[in-house]
Amino acid sequence: VIVLPTGAGKTVVAIAAVAWAGVWSLIVVYTRDHVRQWIDAFRRFTDAQSLVGAYYGEEKRLAPITVTTYQTAYRHIDRLAPLFPFLVFDEAHHIPADKFKRIASASPAPYRMGLSATIEREDGRHEEVYSLVGGVVYSSSPGELTRKGYLAPFVIRRVKVELEGEEKRLYEDLKRKYRILARGRSFEKILEDARRGDPTAIEAIRVNTRMKEIVQLSESKIRAVEKLVREELSRGSKVIVFTQYRRQAEEIARRTGALLLHGGLERRVREATLAKFRALKAGALVVTTVGDEGLDIPDANVGILVSGTGSRRQFIQRLGRLLRPGEGKRAVLYEVIAKGTGEELQSRRRRGRG
Structure with missing residues (x-):
């Protein structure tokens, strides 16, 4: 298992491992969007694109390097297992789910790699990953990689508001x-x-x-987000606003004129929205939990966390969206927190402090 923050290059590490192993390799990812991202990465970093196939939905092409989803791999593991001596699990913290762990347990593959930004699960079941894939052989934090120059320097700012x-x-x-x-x-x-x-x-x-x-969902938090978005856009920033709630996301997008991404949108609409945001030099995008995994906006430099959980994994994933390095880049993550509420404890937990 390799534990590296979002943006640190886990995909490239796995591609290097596939090249080293030289055997048929099955890469298991969480969403269909991830399938396309992995195939694009093989095209960028190798000359093996003719050896890469996608196996999910209507597209089921087996190839020496095959990218599939957890759902598809679970349904077809009896067919897939005998073919692939090397398994790569992206977002490996999903493996302990009752269905998904069968992908690992039903496979005889001698080579296995798990990738995750934070392998720990709130329910403690991350221990199952170690028996199904292997132990953690390398781990590094955002702070460590920033000091070494692999990730953009960053600062986390807490913005406290009063319920009214x-x-x-x-x-x-x-x-x-x-x-x-x-x-x-x-x-x-x-x-x-x-x-x-x-x-x-x-x-x-x-x-x-x-x-x-x-x-x-408090009004005071939404007003604070409005103010932060305006200030950051005036500085030419590229801003991602993270929220748990679709209703809140829609309201913030309406008030700030930001682009909007949530799970209720059709896939083609989500893809068009992301393409539009990527093309902007400065702008704002509001995302729900659909953006917690697989959101790739390399030049985003400001995040605003308006609602979330106490999950450290979610926090690291959201911070990681901002840390891809760039010339002169310095990332900022704002946590908007209601004073005197459970959010203060939640903030400490997700930062690993209490």
Whole structure:
């Protein structure tokens, strides 16, 4: 397993390994967009493009170097497994999913490589990757690679906002209700009790979800994002705004005039939007979680994290979108956080501090 931040060259490392191994190689990726990106990378970095095939959807061409998706590989592993002595798992943290781990367990391949920006999973199941693929043989952080000059230098800035008016009143009311329902239980214990049908635990989860929505969708956060986007565009920046919620993404795009990318858009619309943004010298793009994996905008230099999770992997992926090196480039990631809420703890967790 190779652990490198987004933009550090994991794809190139794997291509070098395929060239070294000299055997039929199956590359398993998460989305159809990733299939095209990998095939393009083989065209850029090798003269082996005639040996590369795609195996997914309607296109199923087996070749000495075949790129497929996790879903397709799972469905066709009995056919694929005997053909490929080398398996490469992109975004290897997906392997422990109940379906996907069969791709590794059903294959006799002696050569295996897993690639990930952060191999750890919130549920602890990353340990399964090591038995199915192998241990971590190389790992480096964004900070280390920045110091060595492989990634653009970056700074993370926290922008704190206050919940206002009705939002703040409702949040405080829900917080009091949650404490009563929780009865001192940890959130993990509440989840466990909810699965057993405990009505107070089920209600506590509902209240907690509503609290998060109030915070992450707050008007004060959207206004802060508007201000940041305007300031950065005036400096000629190329900005990506990251959010968990489609409704919030649509509102920010409407208010800022930014391009919009979410999972509800047709694939051709997503591709056209990305092509348009890549062609801009300066501009803004708002993305939901559809942009957490596989988003390749090399000259983006500013990110605004307006809503997300406490996941360190998601944080590293989003930061990595900004770190591809360029002459004179210095990346900035803003975290927009509501003061006095669970977002402050969430921010510390995803940064690996608490």
